[in-house]
Amino acid sequence: MNHHINKKTKFLDLGLMDYQEAWDYQGELFEKTIAIKTSNRKLEEEQQQITENYLIFLEHPHVYTLGKSGSEDNLLLDEDGLKEKEATYYKINRGGDITYHGPGQIVGYPILDLDNFFTDIHKYLRLLEEAVILTLKDYGIESGRIKGLTGVWLDYEEGAKNPRKICALGVKSSRWVTMHGFAFNVNTNLDYFKNIIPCGIDDKAVTSMEAELGKKQNMQEVEEKLKQHIADLFEMELI
Numbered sequence: 001m002n003h004h005i006n007k008k009t010k011f012l013d014l015g016l017m018d019y020q021e022a023w024d025y026q027g028e029l030f031e032k033t034i035a036i037k038t039s040n041r042k043l044e045e046e047q048q049q050i051t052e053n054y055l056i057f058l059e060h061p062h063v064y065t066l067g068k069s070g071s072e073d074n075l076l077l078d079e080d081g082l083k084e085k086e087a088t089y090y091k092i093n094r095g096g097d098i099t100y101h102g103p104g105q106i107v108g109y110p111i112l113d114l115d116n117f118f119t120d121i122h123k124y125l126r127l128l129e130e131a132v133i134l135t136l137k138d139y140g141i142e143s144g145r146i147k148g149l150t151g152v153w154l155d156y157e158e159g160a161k162n163p164r165k166i167c168a169l170g171v172k173s174s175r176w177v178t179m180h181g182f183a184f185n186v187n188t189n190l191d192y193f194k195n196i197i198p199c200g201i202d203d204k205a206v207t208s209m210e211a212e213l214g215k216k217q218n219m220q221e222v223e224e225k226l227k228q229h230i231a232d233l234f235e236m237e238l239i
Contacts (some may be wrong), residue, residue, distance in 0.1 A: 004040075006050040006116050009236040011227060014058040016103065019065065019090060022058055029054055029111045030179045037113070037175050051113040051177075055230060055238070057223055058109070060101040062087035064196060067170050070097035074197040085195065094180035096150070096170035097200035104187030104208070106223055110230070114176040117234055121173055125150060128182050131229040132167045135184075138225050141166075141212055151199075152184075154207060164207040168199060184226065185209065187216050 014022065033051050040048040064075055064087060075089065075098055082089055087102075101107055114124060129145060132152045136143045143166060144156040152167035167184040185208035193206045209217045231238050 004045075004048055004050050006053065006113075007234075007236050008239050009053040009055050009112070009231070009234075011238045012054060012056045013223070014056060017058045017060065019060050019063040019088060019101065022056075022060065022107075022109070023090070023092065026056070026109050026111060026179050030174075030177055033111065033113055033177045034175055037115075037177070051116065053113060053116060053236065054109075054111040055227070055236075056109040056111065057227070058107050059103050059105060059219075060107055062100075062102045062192060064089045064098060064100055065094075066091045066098045067094045067096035068092075069095060070200060074098040074200050075195070076197070077195045081195065085192065087192070087195075092180075094170040094172045096168075097198075098196045099168050099170065099183060099198060100192050100196060101183055102188060102192055104185070104189065104210070104219070106184040106186055106219070106226060107181070108184070108226070108230075109181040110178055112178050112234075114173070114178060117236070119176050121171075124173075124178065125169055125171065127233045128169060128230070129167070131226060131233055132182065132184055134229045135222065135226045136166070136209070139209065139213065139217075139222075141209065149199075149201070151182075153204075154212065162205065164205040165198065165201075166207050166209070166212075184222075186219055186222050 036049050146153050150169045155163045169182045171180045187210045188208045
């Protein structure tokens with residue numbers, strides 16, 4: 001076992017944070033980790049630095065973000081419309097199309113050096129989905145995956161009448177370091193999704209725990225469960 005493997009992960013709950021501010025902060029941690037990995041390549045093994053891992057949870061004010069593969073046509077609001085909804089709009093460097101973030105949604109940004117865990121992006125995405133699936137199961141909500149689509153869905157079996165997405169994923173990775181992550185609708189105002197074609201998929205609905213269970217959920221409690229499932233699945237030690 002390489003003695004530089006570090007499964008310790010700093011957990012940060014940043015509360016409600018502006019999208020740009022959070023993006024800049026993620027970017028700093030991401031670049032710092034990549035810089036360590038780059039310089040390690042030139043050093044003898046005993047001089048190499050360990051990389052740190054971070055798991056960030058936060059909520060954003062109303063914001064729409066468009067990934068690299070997305071089309072601006074999927075945003076159905078103009079500038080005045082955005083102002084009226086008190087929402088902002090960013091084009092960003094993750095994969096995926098357009099999505100919405102807002103209060104009542106747990107946004108998770110794992111900044112992990114996957115060399116500390118496993119070097120497999122597919123597995124990484126599946127484990128993030130699995131953590132959400134297990135959290136929903138804790139509340140009696142049955143969820144799963146739809147072949148060919150990322151994220152976590154309800155009514156997901158083939159041929160199901162009303163598939164609805166409860167968690168969206170969009171990540172970026174470089175040298176096995178990850179950024180961006182997932183958005184999990186807990187008490188999200190779903191009306192905001194009506195102003196976009198979420199992830200460019202126009203025939204599927206969006207939902208939240210509140211919508212499914214008929215009442216607002218305790219965000220802190222949901223976060224605790226989700227955090228624990230992520231830690232267990234990745235075998236990380238949260239600090």
